[in-house]
Amino acid sequence: MNLFQILTPLTYWILVGLWLYILGFLFLRLRRSNFEKSLPNILIIVLGIDALRTVLESIFFGSWFTSKSGFLPISVYDFLVRPEIVIIPKILNVITALLIIGILLYRWFPAEKRDRELQERNLQKRTRQLKESEERFRMICEYAPVLIDSFDEAGKCIVWNKQCEKTFGWTMDEINAHENSLALFYPDPTVYKEVEAATMRDPDGCFKEWHPQTKDNRTVTINWASFRLPSGTIISMGHDITERKRDQAQLVLMNDALENSLNAFDIVNAEGVFTYVNQSYITLWGYENADEIVGTPASAHCQDPTFPQKIIKELYANGKYEGELTAKRKDGSIFEALIYARLAHDSNGEAIFPTTFIEITSLKQAQQEVLKEKNRLQFALEVCQTGAWDLDLVTLSAHRTIGHDRIFGYETKAPEWHYKNFLSHVVPEDKEEVDRKFQYSFSNHSDWNIECRIRRTDGEIRWIWAVGRHASPVDGKVRYMGGVVQDITERKLNELEVQKAHDLLEIRVEERTAELKIRQQEAEDLNRAMINMLEDLKQTNQGLEVAKTALRSTNQELEAFSYSVSHDLRAPLRAINGFVQILHEDYGEHLDDEGQRVCKVISDSAQDMGRLIDDLLAFSRVGRATLQSQAIDMEELAQITFTEICSPEEQQRIDFHLDPLPKALGDQALMRHIWMNLLGNAVKFSSKQEKAVISVRAQQKQDEVIYAVHDNGAGFDAQYADKLFGVFQRLHRSDEFEGTGVGLAIVQRIINRHGGRIWAEGKPNQGATFYFTMKTGEDLCSKLKS
Amino acid sequence: MLKTEIVDILLVEDSPQDAELMIRALRKRNVANPLYLVKDGAEALDFLFCKGDYSDRSLTDPPRVILLDLKLPKVSGLEVLKKIKSDERTRTIPVVVVTSSREDPDIKAAYELGANSYVVKMVDFDSFLECMSNIGLYWVLVNQPPV
Numbered sequence: 001m002n003l004f005q006i007l008t009p010l011t012y013w014i015l016v017g018l019w020l021y022i023l024g025f026l027f028l029r030l031r032r033s034n035f036e037k038s039l040p041n042i043l044i045i046v047l048g049i050d051a052l053r054t055v056l057e058s059i060f061f062g063s064w065f066t067s068k069s070g071f072l073p074i075s076v077y078d079f080l081v082r083p084e085i086v087i088i089p090k091i092l093n094v095i096t097a098l099l100i101i102g103i104l105l106y107r108w109f110p111a112e113k114r115d116r117e118l119q120e121r122n123l124q125k126r127t128r129q130l131k132e133s134e135e136r137f138r139m140i141c142e143y144a145p146v147l148i149d150s151f152d153e154a155g156k157c158i159v160w161n162k163q164c165e166k167t168f169g170w171t172m173d174e175i176n177a178h179e180n181s182l183a184l185f186y187p188d189p190t191v192y193k194e195v196e197a198a199t200m201r202d203p204d205g206c207f208k209e210w211h212p213q214t215k216d217n218r219t220v221t222i223n224w225a226s227f228r229l230p231s232g233t234i235i236s237m238g239h240d241i242t243e244r245k246r247d248q249a250q251l252v253l254m255n256d257a258l259e260n261s262l263n264a265f266d267i268v269n270a271e272g273v274f275t276y277v278n279q280s281y282i283t284l285w286g287y288e289n290a291d292e293i294v295g296t297p298a299s300a301h302c303q304d305p306t307f308p309q310k311i312i313k314e315l316y317a318n319g320k321y322e323g324e325l326t327a328k329r330k331d332g333s334i335f336e337a338l339i340y341a342r343l344a345h346d347s348n349g350e351a352i353f354p355t356t357f358i359e360i361t362s363l364k365q366a367q368q369e370v371l372k373e374k375n376r377l378q379f380a381l382e383v384c385q386t387g388a389w390d391l392d393l394v395t396l397s398a399h400r401t402i403g404h405d406r407i408f409g410y411e412t413k414a415p416e417w418h419y420k421n422f423l424s425h426v427v428p429e430d431k432e433e434v435d436r437k438f439q440y441s442f443s444n445h446s447d448w449n450i451e452c453r454i455r456r457t458d459g460e461i462r463w464i465w466a467v468g469r470h471a472s473p474v475d476g477k478v479r480y481m482g483g484v485v486q487d488i489t490e491r492k493l494n495e496l497e498v499q500k501a502h503d504l505l506e507i508r509v510e511e512r513t514a515e516l517k518i519r520q521q522e523a524e525d526l527n528r529a530m531i532n533m534l535e536d537l538k539q540t541n542q543g544l545e546v547a548k549t550a551l552r553s554t555n556q557e558l559e560a561f562s563y564s565v566s567h568d569l570r571a572p573l574r575a576i577n578g579f580v581q582i583l584h585e586d587y588g589e590h591l592d593d594e595g596q597r598v599c600k601v602i603s604d605s606a607q608d609m610g611r612l613i614d615d616l617l618a619f620s621r622v623g624r625a626t627l628q629s630q631a632i633d634m635e636e637l638a639q640i641t642f643t644e645i646c647s648p649e650e651q652q653r654i655d656f657h658l659d660p661l662p663k664a665l666g667d668q669a670l671m672r673h674i675w676m677n678l679l680g681n682a683v684k685f686s687s688k689q690e691k692a693v694i695s696v697r698a699q700q701k702q703d704e705v706i707y708a709v710h711d712n713g714a715g716f717d718a719q720y721a722d723k724l725f726g727v728f729q730r731l732h733r734s735d736e737f738e739g740t741g742v743g744l745a746i747v748q749r750i751i752n753r754h755g756g757r758i759w760a761e762g763k764p765n766q767g768a769t770f771y772f773t774m775k776t777g778e779d780l781c782s783k784l785k786s
Numbered sequence: 787m788l789k790t791e792i793v794d795i796l797l798v799e800d801s802p803q804d805a806e807l808m809i810r811a812l813r814k815r816n817v818a819n820p821l822y823l824v825k826d827g828a829e830a831l832d833f834l835f836c837k838g839d840y841s842d843r844s845l846t847d848p849p850r851v852i853l854l855d856l857k858l859p860k861v862s863g864l865e866v867l868k869k870i871k872s873d874e875r876t877r878t879i880p881v882v883v884v885t886s887s888r889e890d891p892d893i894k895a896a897y898e899l900g901a902n903s904y905v906v907k908m909v910d911f912d913s914f915l916e917c918m919s920n921i922g923l924y925w926v927l928v929n930q931p932p933v
Contacts, residue, residue, distance in 0.1 A: 568857075570886040573909045575803035581911040582810070603911070610909030 015053060019092065022049055023099070043103055050096045054089075146239055147222065153232025157181055167222075167240050169215030185212035199226045199234055209241070221245050264337075264357040268298050270350060272308045284337075284359055286329040303328050315343040315353055325357070335361040386486040391419065391468070393442070393481055398422075407464060407487050409456030425454040427461060445470045445478055451488065463492040555624070562620045569613050577606040608740070615742035619727065622749045627667045634671070634707065634774075635661035638696050641675040646683060654683065657695035662705045664774035670750045677743045678709045678770050684737055685768065686713030704756070704773045712767040716760070724760055747772075794819035794926055796849040798830040798866065799884075800858050804907065808853070808884070808918050815919035819850070819926050827861025830854070831869055834876055848879050851925035854901075856885040856892055864895055871900035880925055884918075 026042050141148050142161045150159035160172035168185070175181045186192040191211075198206045205227045211219050226236040258265055264281035266274055277293045285301055287293055299305040303326040314321045321341040326334055341355035381388055387404025391397075396419040405413050408425050419438070426434050430452040441448035448468040453461050468483030580602045588596065639658055646654065664671070679694070686692035689712055699706045716724070716731045723729045725748040730741040751758045751772050762768030795812070799805040805823055812821065824830045830852075832838040836845055852870070856863035863883065870876045880902040885892070893904050905921060908914045 568886075570907070570909055571801055571804065574807070574886070574907055574911075574914065575801070577909055578803065578807040578911045578914065581915075582807075607910055 016088065016092070019049055019053055022046075023095070043100065046096060046099055046103075050093070053092070146237055147224075148235075148237050150233055150235045151181065155181055158233070159235070163240075167214065167220060168212070174215075186210075187213060199228065199236075264359070266293075266298075266355050266357075268308065268312075268353045268355065270312070270352070272298050272312060274298060275352065281357070284329075284335075284357065285327065286331055286333075292330075301327055303334055311339075311341055311355075312353060315341055316351070319343045324360070327357075335359055336364050337361075381484070384486060386484050388484050389417075389468075389482070391481045391483075393470075393479055396420070404485055407462070407485055408454065409458050409460070425456070427453045427455055429453070441468065441470075442481075445473075448481070448483065451492075462487055463489045558620070559624070562617055570610060573606045573610050573613075577603055577610075580606070612740045612742070615740045615746070616727075619742055619746045619749065622670065622673075622746055622753070625667075625670075627670070627753065629665055629667060631663050631665055632668055632671050634664050634698070637668075637671060638675050638679070641672060642679050642694075645676060645680050650683060650687075654686070654692040654694055657693070659695070659697045661696070661698045661707065662700055662776055664705060664707075664776065666754045666774060670754075674747050674750055674772070677747045678772075681743065681770075682709055682711035682713065682768075684713075684739070685715075685732075686711040689713060700776065701773075703776055705776050706771055706773050708769055708771050710767065710769040715762040715764050715766045715768045717764050718762065721760055721762070725758065792820060792847050793822040794850045795821040795922070796830070796833065796852045797821060797823045798827070798852065798854045798858065798863070799823065800825050800855060804855070807911075807914065811915045811918035812922040814915065815923060817919065817922035817926055819922075822849075825859075827858040827863065827866045830858075830866050831861060834870060834879075835873070845875055848876060850880070850931050851921075851929075852879055852881045853884050853921065854881055856883060856896070864892075864899060867896060867899045867901055878931070880929065880931070882921055882925060884921070 022045070026046065141159060144161060145163060147164050147167055148159060148161045149157065149164050152158050157172050157175045160175065165171055170184070175184065178184055182196060183192055186195050195210060198208060205225060207223075207225050209221060209223050211221055213219055220240055220242040222238040223241050224236055224238040226234055228234050259278050260280075261278060262280055264284045265276075265278045266281050267276040269275050274293050274296060277290050282288070282290055282293065285293070293301075298308040302308060307325065311321050319342065321339070323339055325337045325339045327337050328334055336359070338358040338360050339355060340357075341353050344352050344354055346352050380386075381401060381403055385403065385407075387401050387407050389398045389400040389404050398417045398419070400413070400417055402413050405417075408414075408422075414421070423431060423435060434450050434452050437450050438448055440446070447470075448466070450467075451463065451465045454464050455461055464485055465488045466483060466485040468481045470478045471480040471482060472478075580599050584591075584596070584599050584603075591599065635658065638661065642656060642658075643651070679696075682694045683692075686694065693710075693712045695710045697708045697710070699708075714732065714737070720731050724731065725744050726741075727745040728741040729745075730739060732739075748758050751774075755775060756773040758770065758772040760768060760770045795817075797805060797808060799808065802825075809821060809823070822833070824833055829839075833840045833843070834848070834852075836843040854863050854866060858866070863885065867881055867883070870879065870881060877900075881900070882903040882905060883896045883901045884905045884907060886907050896904050903921070903925075905917060908917065
């Protein structure tokens, strides 16, 4: 097989494709470009290509076929063996021929006719489109939710959409039936002219709010936009804002009502924060303005801060809440309020809680007051055994308390009670009088006040007292009479008793008066004697006063004396003592032993004298000092004093026994002086014993205590016992026991001043016992208390 | 001693014996500061307020301590004390009341009038000596007077 054999079929089919392509291309050009002008060129190209194709066919196919059938034209054989190589070129030839014919035909067809047809077709199409558009606009116009109308220059309505019909009530025909349609909407000539002028005046349109009337004589508010076409036709579009206006006005009204409501009102959001409060709320909670509250949590306005959250929870569950609240003002004060809250939603769908409050603090207080008052009244009625009643003056039936019925002998409340029931209980003797008074009170509206006897259900006759008063008239009529009834039997009986006693008394008084007259005479005599006595007494008193003054001055003199003694008597002693000392110091070497001794004697004597003066002063002071009496623990005092006056060595030497001692009533400082002196004496006089024994005892005797201080010391001769307590009296010599002889005198004086006694027992060298008595502390204390 | 000299201790004492004993007691304990003795209340006031015989003295040099007996002729010790303590110029001078009296009203009155100490003259010479010298030592040598 040679190259041709390979290439020929392929090349052929390529050529066929190319040809088809060119034809297609031409066909497309025919549609797009100026077909008529390029028609000859197209014709040449088509023919040229077809010729080329034919040549190529003959070259290629010819050689190809030659291999089988030589250079023979295409035969039946070929057709039978390879039909496509015969049919396809023929088909292509036919197409080419048809094309050429078509082009030529087109070339020769008259152009005018062709254009007319084309125009007609176009017109039809546009008319159709226009109709469609118009219909669309008409529909929009007709069914648009705004008012659209149009009037031509003659005032004829040419557009009147559904919304217009709906708003105004008229159909287009009804409007056009009128000569002047505009006057239908604006019957007021002034307004009519204004509208007419406004729509005529401005070619760019008029935007304004008008208030036309409707068929059923309503006035509506329409926001109109009107345009005037050059032809004179007016097109208007409007929006009915009547309801919106009304809603707005309503809203303003409502808002105003809410803001100025006497009830407090707030709105709280889901977080429990205020979003709105009205004026009453601000005032009730004691704030200045809403800005202080809005945005703050509601919890700060309640005594219980968790309260708002509780309510919100309840509101989510039930949608509303009614109850009471203890609210807290800005200044922290508390008040009671009724609260009514609802669950609502704002424009964003969020939960909000509008809440209304009514302050009820005073109401609550008033309620409590009424309750208290009621209880008080009830109590008073019960205590006074009084029954209360209310009589209906129309039916003459009465409401009563149980106390009322008990008075009449009923154990429980009788089911019904009329005035006649009451009258039936009154004893026959009193009945007429009671009824007469009641009828009088009934017709004159005056108070009813009677005392009468009744027969109780058990038959007992009792006295009662009943009073009634008419209620204030309502609409000029007195409907009720209220009153109380009380059982006064006891009082009545007492009164009778008293009356009887009174009568008796009067007789007695007369008898006594006579007696009294005699006595009076006697008394007058006595009185005269008494006056004389009084005068005597007065004189005596004056004398006493003089004596008292004298005593006072004596006392003062005594005081001055003791002051002088203490001051002046001591000065020379000090000088004696001092100068003897100087003599001893400065001239001691010039003195012999006797001289030295004399110096010492002078010095000692001076010191003794000093002590004597001190003791004397103390003795005098005891007599003058005022007593500060109190209960004294004698045992403790004795112990302390003993410890004070004894040196440790002496305490070693002395066997001190202290029994429990009862308390005594006396002056602390003076008591101390007694113990100091008696224990001091005991220590002093037992100082020469090897083993000294001092014991203190006490013995209770009726209202006094005997205290005893015993020592085993020098003792004394009993025959001189009476001298023990004298001033400057001593039973021992100074060289034996030192002392001034004033100590026991002071002790006796102190004890005497306390109302006690002192005495002593003793024998020479066998010790001494000093006894003294004191009033018992406990006894006197309890007496003082009682 | 000249009346214009600086005096540390002013002794107001009518009894010459007591005065002698007191001076002796002070000297014995080496309290050698200048001491001046006046014999009655009037003289004491003249001395302190630079009047009469003492008009040459200056108030700027008051004594460091006044030892004052209560029982004085003419003007009593309590009156002198009252005058001293009620005058701005002399109020700060320490006053030691030295007297024989143990009577309560005197002690109370003296302290109420502003006395700085109250000392009783004892009959026993040794005690007296001890007491006086202690007063001298304390008020003249130990105590710091106001500047």
